Amino acid sequence: MSERAAEVTAQPTPRTRRRPARSIRLIAGVLAATLFILPLLWMVVASLRPLGLPMPLRIQWWPDPATLSNYRAIFHVVPMARYAANSVIVIVTVIPLTLLTTSLAGFAMAQVPARMRDLLVATLVAALMVPLMAVWLTRFMVYKWLGVLDTLGVLIVPGLMGSSPLYVLIMFWAFRRAPIGSFEAARLDGASAPRIWWSIGLPQVRPALMAVTVLSFERHWGNFLDPLLYINNPRWYTLPVALQGLQQLHPSDWPLMMAGAVVVTLPAVVVFIVAQRYFLREYDEGNPFQ
Amino acid sequence: MMLSPVLLGLTLLIIVPALMTIPLAFTRYDALSSPEWLGLGNFREMLHDGMFFNGLRASLVYVLLAVPIRLLGALLLALLLHRPGRGRTFIRGAIYLPTVVPDIAYALLWLYIFNPLFSPLNVFLPLFGGRGSTPAGWLLNGTSAQVAIAIVLFWTLGEGFVLLMATLQDIPRAMLESAAIDGASRWQVLTRITLPMLAPMLLLIIFRDTIRSFQANFVATVILTNGGPYYATSYLPFWIWQNAIDYQRFGYAAAMTLVLFAVTVVAIALQFVVVRRWRTGYFE
Numbered sequence: 225m226s227e228r229a230a231e232v233t234a235q236p237t238p239r240t241r242r243r244p245a246r247s248i249r250l251i252a253g254v255l256a257a258t259l260f261i262l263p264l265l266w267m268v269v270a271s272l273r274p275l276g277l278p279m280p281l282r283i284q285w286w287p288d289p290a291t292l293s294n295y296r297a298i299f300h301v302v303p304m305a306r307y308a309a310n311s312v313i314v315i316v317t318v319i320p321l322t323l324l325t326t327s328l329a330g331f332a333m334a335q336v337p338a339r340m341r342d343l344l345v346a347t348l349v350a351a352l353m354v355p356l357m358a359v360w361l362t363r364f365m366v367y368k369w370l371g372v373l374d375t376l377g378v379l380i381v382p383g384l385m386g387s388s389p390l391y392v393l394i395m396f397w398a399f400r401r402a403p404i405g406s407f408e409a410a411r412l413d414g415a416s417a418p419r420i421w422w423s424i425g426l427p428q429v430r431p432a433l434m435a436v437t438v439l440s441f442e443r444h445w446g447n448f449l450d451p452l453l454y455i456n457n458p459r460w461y462t463l464p465v466a467l468q469g470l471q472q473l474h475p476s477d478w479p480l481m482m483a484g485a486v487v488v489t490l491p492a493v494v495v496f497i498v499a500q501r502y503f504l505r506e507y508d509e510g511n512p513f514q
Numbered sequence: 515m516m517l518s519p520v521l522l523g524l525t526l527l528i529i530v531p532a533l534m535t536i537p538l539a540f541t542r543y544d545a546l547s548s549p550e551w552l553g554l555g556n557f558r559e560m561l562h563d564g565m566f567f568n569g570l571r572a573s574l575v576y577v578l579l580a581v582p583i584r585l586l587g588a589l590l591l592a593l594l595l596h597r598p599g600r601g602r603t604f605i606r607g608a609i610y611l612p613t614v615v616p617d618i619a620y621a622l623l624w625l626y627i628f629n630p631l632f633s634p635l636n637v638f639l640p641l642f643g644g645r646g647s648t649p650a651g652w653l654l655n656g657t658s659a660q661v662a663i664a665i666v667l668f669w670t671l672g673e674g675f676v677l678l679m680a681t682l683q684d685i686p687r688a689m690l691e692s693a694a695i696d697g698a699s700r701w702q703v704l705t706r707i708t709l710p711m712l713a714p715m716l717l718l719i720i721f722r723d724t725i726r727s728f729q730a731n732f733v734a735t736v737i738l739t740n741g742g743p744y745y746a747t748s749y750l751p752f753w754i755w756q757n758a759i760d761y762q763r764f765g766y767a768a769a770m771t772l773v774l775f776a777v778t779v780v781a782i783a784l785q786f787v788v789v790r791r792w793r794t795g796y797f798e
Contacts, residue, residue: 256595267623355778362538464618482622
């Protein structure tokens with residue numbers, strides 16, 4: 225209130241007005257950041273506590289003694305290594321597949337006649353709105369028919385549609401921003417469509433490729449429901465399922481569970497931090513809802 | 515040609531399964547014998563299924579609770595942090611971080627935070643005088659368990675936050691400054707300029723969040739409460755899941771899925787009508 229009064233009467237220059245506001249913003253921002261990181265910090269701290277220790281009576285920001293033994297133990301309690309291998313197999317196949325299908329489709333959509341393009345955008349947006357619930361039962365039958373049920377295939381096949389309609393749209397928006405004249409020129413020079421896509425199209429949409437890589441990594445790496453629903457054979461379990469196994473086997477060994485949670489979370493966080501720039505910027509440019 | 519993989523994938527994984535749900539809803543199907551036509555039987559059964567209404571009510575309460583607090587949180591954080599400044603990259607990244615944590619790890623983390631014995635929140639017990647309902651016991655009571663699930667999912671508001679921040683950065687700075695020079699208070703600038711310009715994005719976030727919220731709490735529910743205590747968190751998706759997976763009643767599950775879908779559509783339509791009225795009233 226006092227600030228408002230001051231503005232009306234004195235009309236101070238923007239600089240003097242903003243200085244205290246700026247540090248208030250910084251303090252509030254740091255507080256918010258702390259609030260959002262705190263749960264993750266607790267996860268790490270808990271994972272370093274030796275098993276079987278009684279609960280701490282005071283705030284313990286660092287366990288004493290700290291140990292990494294839980295990280296070794298989880299690999300013995302459940303076949304964590306095999307599950308990790310399965311997760312990696314899924315990631316290294318589904319992400320290239322996603323990049324391929326989304327970029328091909330986005331490239332094509334940027335060049336088809338306007339009416340067809342609008343129809344495709346409408347279809348993708350509608351597909352985005354279909355709740356997962358409406359398809360999870362019946363996908364079971366589709367997977368069975370495709371013969372991928374109970375294999376890693378159920379986690380890879382979604383790459384065919386670009387993992388999510390949103391990623392196809394992101395690619396489309398990126399290609400639409402690229403100068404279409406360069407594609408036309410190459411076509412007049414006799415280059416084939418796949419060649420134009422590869423050597424002229426793709427280099428122009430690197431940020432979008434990066435964004436789709438990160439988004440689809442987070443989606444597939446953390447995918448818990450699909451393996452839970454469509455994979456019965458423990459041979460093909462992935463890391464998120466391993467975590468649930470850990471919880472069921474040792475429901476009160478929090479340090480073990482938290483160590484498992486850290487192992488599953490770490491790659492997702494590292495990828496996010498490395499790619500944060502592209503990731504956040506792409507949201508900025510390719511407004512997903514326009 | 516270049517579109518064919520995506521179109522094939524969309525057809526196989528979204529269009530066909532979504533359409534298949536419709537006829538399935540009118541049958542009895544256990545995935546072993548072939549489906550048996552029931553007509554409206556499944557829907558008639560639903561009318562007498564207390565668990566169905568319990569789940570529907572819990573889901574609606576959850577959406578009414580989670581969507582507004584997530585939106586408000588994302589909006590406040592975006593307003594606070596959209597301008598460039600010291601430490602912004604770190605702060606924005608930190609706020610987004612819980613959103614990238616895999617669902618299951620995230621749920622286990624909160625199970626740890628809410629567990630009565632080893633909860634890191636227990637150190638705050640003396641602040642409450644050691645009495646009353648402490649966070650660590652929240653999962654043991656129906657109402658507080660519902661609140662707890664909503665709190666857990668509040669932390670994953672990263673997407674709305676980033677989208678709102680991007681929209682705020684697109685608002686021409688000169689517009690805000692000239693309003694301030696004309697003597698508009700900060701509150702007036704916010705309500706007369708910033709919020710109306712944000713309105714389309716706010717609306718889209720509300721729509722998207724509503725659709726997702728009906729199912730977003732599924733993993734958290736399975737891990738944190740398993741539908742309890744006393745079915746307080748047996749949200750509709752959870753009950754559908756139990757019918758399909760545990761009871762092998764795919765037809766009934768499909769029928770409930772259709773109802774859930776219809777409820778979602780009605781919720782979106784209602785929001786649309788309300789917002790349209792608000793906007794037209796606003797510009798008059």
